[in-house]
């Protein structure tokens with residue numbers, strides 16, 4: 431599932447008349463495909479530019495032909511291990527892992543998710559800018575996960 435992410439909104443002059451409230455100045459918004467829309471992302475992009483505020487948003491949506499074509503062009507080494515919110519890779523034991531469940535053998539552990547950035551391919555790829563009309567600060571990431579054992 432690709433996702434868009436923007437992190438900024440710390441420039442310009444005072445505006446808005448909102449009360450000084452540190453809690454409200456740093457905000458993260460996440461949303462899945464059901465709520466993703468052009469209007470939502472434009473609104474979040476506008477909010478992210480409020481002076482003195484920081485807004486990070488992450489919106490996911492289903493893969494389309496545009497994303498699939500870009501993913502097909504991503505070289506294998508461009509996929510990075512996806513880290514969870516605590517900064518750790520989510521791993522599971524390989525079927526052929528050794529008996530020591532706390533070992534550090536690379537062959538005994540399988541990373542379950544990887545991530546890569548598609549922004550460059552979608553903005554400047556052979557098909558031209560496929561994100562025209564979307565905020566310029568928006569970045570697109572794709573995440574892939576291994577199927578869980580036993581999943582069909």
Ligand SMILES: [Zn+2]
Pocket residue numbers: 527528529530533534535538
């Ligand atoms: Zn081992």
